[in-house]
Amino acid sequence: MTADNYNLTHIINGKPYDATGAKTREVLNPATRQPITTHPIATREVLDEAVAAARKAFPGWAATPWEERKKALLAWADSFEAMAEQLVNVLSTEQGKTLGGARHEVYGCPVWIREMAKYELKDTVLSEDDDQKTIQVYKPIGVCAGIVPWNFPILLMTWKIIPSLLTGNVIIIKPSPFTPIGDFLLVKDAQKFFPPGVLQIVLGDDNLGPWITSHPGIDKVSFTGSTATGKLVAKSCSDTLKRVTLELGGNDACVVTKDVDIPSVARQVIAAALTNSGQICVATKRIYVHEDIYDAFKNEVAAAIPEFKVNYGDDNEAFAGPLNNEPQFNRVKNILADIKQNGQKIICGGDVDPNAKGYHIPLTVVDNPPEESRIVQEEQFGPVMPLLKWKDEEDVIKRVNDTPYGLASTLFGRNLEEVERIGRRIEAGSVWINKVMPFSPHTPFGGHKNSGVGVENGLDGIKLYTYTQIIVLGKK
Structure with missing residues (x-):
């Protein structure tokens, strides 16, 4: 395959970004060590544009009723499934998985979307008497970023997109430079179902991650990768008190x-x-x-x-x-x-x-x-x-x-x-x-000690993409 096969670029504000003249990086087939394609390397200015588009999109998406956000995700799941065989071949080529392993990953993702979409965070009345009513409300955090690894790039990207968009956040995806193709194709296809700026992808090299974690316009980072890098992510996010979910290494x-x-x-x-x-x-x-x-x-x-x-x-x-x-x-x-x-x-x-x-x-x-x-x-x-x-x-x-x-x-x-x-x-x-x-989509997954912070999946994973707000309503 050659670079002409994919035309990889960023997806910002609902459309492919013109990266003409940008520095590029090769994506190799690990079974042959031969180039498959190239992708542009984002600059800080490119990331700034993505964050600006995300911040503009956030209020409208947060105000969209839960049921409408759910419908958009379910429509994406159907489209995801329709392009599954293409994704299987892409994943096998860029990641090195066998076709059987790639099918297991790709075909599991629409199932994950549909199962996670069954959840809904509703207001909860914690207490009520003649004097006051206390209500617990879940509110979206804002602009999220998903930093995705190369070992299960499609599945683990999906794990970050679902709870973010379901709860009313917007998200910018940074795929691994080793495996960007499948993630790019999915985010590009998803633009049919979400307003501009709600789901974006920015391609880059090792500089992009630190720019994301330190960016003042990003409110939460979900990172999957090594413990050593996860500690750097947490340290960088602490400067702006970003919320973090870290799924890190293990010696199981x-x-x-x-x-x-x-x-x-x-x-x-x-x-x-x-x-x-x-x-x-x-x-x-x-x-x-x-x-x-x-x-x-x-x-x-x-x-x-x-x-x-x-x-x-x-x-x-x-x-x-x-x-x-x-x-x-x-x-x-x-x-x-x-x-x-x-x-x-x-x-x-x-x-x-x-x-x-x-x-x-x-x-x-x-x-x-x-x-x-x-x-x-x-x-x-x-x-x-x-x-x-x-x-x-x-x-x-x-x-x-x-x-x-x-x-x-x-x-x-x-x-x-x-x-x-x-x-x-x-x-x-x-x-x-x-x-x-x-x-299982319904089972929280996360680590103890140096293996992570927070969980993914299940209701507990969804809640980590929200702020808890307590409303005390005095009746008199």
């Missing part, structure tokens, strides 16, 4: 008890750890297996790994594809080198093909590395999973919680009393027992 643990069905759970653990080539914030990154079954479980994982094929460009229905970009590719290669340099045993995988066209890392399993090793202590965000032994319940809980992160955790076991008891003591925003990443 999995605990496997000794009474599991080993063949079944081994395959579920592989899926939990290595789906999307491990590029999921809630991917299982440390697998603690009870020592009574450790060897049998390890052998089953090794036997099962060949069933999970990696897409090298000719098998789009494979389980995993390449990593998305060169910085992440180099980081995971560096972790693999550290594993080898420290004499840790690799059960399978581990050797990167120097002749591979794309950013491909083989599915890799490491045998009981030390607790202090990089592969255990860091979030690898790649297809490398360490298996570790445990025996004592108190000890495994301590090891699981001994991390600055607290995003999600997974447990497998037949004794439901045991796994629930362990799960309740894990310091994480989500604990999934005998389930692999059971996300």
